[in-house]
Amino acid sequence: MIEIRGLSKRFAIHNPKEAAEQEGEPDPRQRGRFFHSVESVHLTCEPGQVVGLVGPNGAGKTTTLRLLSGVLKPDGGSILVEGEDLHRNGDSVRRKIGFISATTGLYERLSVQENLLYFARLYGLDKRDSMARVEELCEQLDLGLFRHRRLMDLSSGMKQRANIARAVIHRPSVIIFDEPTTGLDIMSTETVIDFIKMQRDAGLPVIFSTHHLEEVSLLCDRLSVIVQGHTRFDGPLEAFAGGRDTTAIRHRFMALSQSGQDAALEEGIDDCADMA
Numbered sequence: 001m002i003e004i005r006g007l008s009k010r011f012a013i014h015n016p017k018e019a020a021e022q023e024g025e026p027d028p029r030q031r032g033r034f035f036h037s038v039e040s041v042h043l044t045c046e047p048g049q050v051v052g053l054v055g056p057n058g059a060g061k062t063t064t065l066r067l068l069s070g071v072l073k074p075d076g077g078s079i080l081v082e083g084e085d086l087h088r089n090g091d092s093v094r095r096k097i098g099f100i101s102a103t104t105g106l107y108e109r110l111s112v113q114e115n116l117l118y119f120a121r122l123y124g125l126d127k128r129d130s131m132a133r134v135e136e137l138c139e140q141l142d143l144g145l146f147r148h149r150r151l152m153d154l155s156s157g158m159k160q161r162a163n164i165a166r167a168v169i170h171r172p173s174v175i176i177f178d179e180p181t182t183g184l185d186i187m188s189t190e191t192v193i194d195f196i197k198m199q200r201d202a203g204l205p206v207i208f209s210t211h212h213l214e215e216v217s218l219l220c221d222r223l224s225v226i227v228q229g230h231t232r233f234d235g236p237l238e239a240f241a242g243g244r245d246t247t248a249i250r251h252r253f254m255a256l257s258q259s260g261q262d263a264a265l266e267e268g269i270d271d272c273a274d275m276a
Ligand SMILES: Nc1ncnc2c1ncn2[C@@H]1O[C@H](COP(=O)(O)OP(=O)(O)OP(=O)(O)O)[C@@H](O)[C@H]1O
Pocket: 011, 012, 013, 035, 036, 037, 055, 056, 057, 058, 059, 060, 061, 062, 063, 064
């Protein structure tokens, strides 16, 4: 199980004066020398559940997932993974996590198989187990035909599938994927969606961010909506829009995004009354 409570993260602004003088609506998250990327984020994901993390551009999804993966350190709040505090037991918790984002990458000059074997060795898998794991993941992610090609010779969809294989080579017990299907064609998207379902069916908690509400409707048990650094909804998908209808989810999402932005501008934000 993953539990995030009251998470916050701010970044120092390179040029605070110039940023404050920019044209357009001022961003209420810029205060003094800091930009408060994540201000109050809550999220729960049980084993065998898929949680969709959604929000407008710049809402704080990637920052949240990077905090959750241990890549960034929070300024406040807590992250518990299977009852362990990420920032007290960093190494042990990070080993439990399979994380991909736009910045996690592979060695371009190595083949898919060479990359996977390299990362398997880093995680301490023995030779036979590493090979078995590579076979298994190449089959699950439909990479068999490309496993001996160098990364630099692959399309972005194939690279993303190889990237996912790398993220889970060590059999993590928690899956965190940042926009796993962005830029993928229909076939690759299907492969990634099926892979997420496989992880869920194996009893793992899965959190992924997306802009595709059809994926939310198809995959998610719970939804977490972030607007301007604040969680505005965290609960079962059914409670969000009364079902799985994509149009209803879209309407509710649009309304929540607008009211979240208005609330952020007015300051004094209360956490969402919808939270279940
Ligand atoms: N290192 C950083 N320094 C300063 N600001 C940052 C930094 N990282 C993120 N931000 C800001 O924090 C806000 C949230 O960024 P984040 O990437 O988490 O949003 P997001 O919800 O993932 O957006 P998108 O949907 O566009 O990917 C943005 O305004 C971004 O510019």
